[in-house]
Amino acid sequence: MLNHIVLIGRLVRDPELRYTSNGVPVTNFTLAVERNYTNQQGEKEVDFIKIVTWRKLAETCAHHLGKGRLVAVHGSLQIRKSEKDGRTYINPEVVASEVRFLDWPDNNGNKNTNDQQTDDGLDNFDFDENFDVPF
Numbered sequence: 001m002l003n004h005i006v007l008i009g010r011l012v013r014d015p016e017l018r019y020t021s022n023g024v025p026v027t028n029f030t031l032a033v034e035r036n037y038t039n040q041q042g043e044k045e046v047d048f049i050k051i052v053t054w055r056k057l058a059e060t061c062a063h064h065l066g067k068g069r070l071v072a073v074h075g076s077l078q079i080r081k082s083e084k085d086g087r088t089y090i091n092p093e094v095v096a097s098e099v100r101f102l103d104w105p106d107n108n109g110n111k112n113t114n115d116q117q118t119d120d121g122l123d124n125f126d127f128d129e130n131f132d133v134p135f
Contacts, residue, residue, distance in 0.1 A: 003076040005094050007049060008102065009033035011069050015053075017062035027058035029065070031073065050093040051075070061099055069105075074098040 009031035017027045031049045038044050051073055053061050065071065075096040082089045 005073075005075055005077055007031055007033050007051075007073045007094065009049070009071070009073075011065055011067050011071065012048060013067045015062045015065050017058060025055055025058040025062075027053045027062045029061065031071070050091075051096050051099075052078075052093050053096045053099060057096065057099060064101065064105075065099075066105075070102040072100040072102055074100075 012030040012032050015027045015029040017025060019025055029051050031051055033047050033049055035045045035047065073094060073096045075094045075098070078093055078095050080091045080093065082091065
């Protein structure tokens with residue numbers, strides 16, 4: 001069996017670092033990943049994928065990444081199910097084993113590089129702080 005995912009995308013918002021009751025660091029963030037094809041209107045659609053990192057990788061991501069940064073994520077797909085009010089919810093996420101930073105922070109040391117021009121097609125995507133990920 002093989003469960004391996006590789007994604008390249010931009011962070012929708014800054015990573016959120018927390019610690020488990022045992023003191024293990026865990027960071028969550030969401031990637032905006034553009035599809036390789038266009039829809040009927042000629043536009044490329046974007047998927048929003050939840051990413052989870054643990055331990056040293058979690059701390060590294062939390063301290064060095066920010067909204068708009070371009071990263072490559074290697075990991076595995078995990079499906080968590082939950083029930084509420086008699087309904088079952090499916091919550092897919094990628095548990096990252098490796099995160100590669102594909103751009104650099106701006107010259108002021110800020111982690112956010114949303115103002116830089118790139119050719120990944122996400123330049124016109126609005127990384128608004130109040131953006132609600134559709135899941």
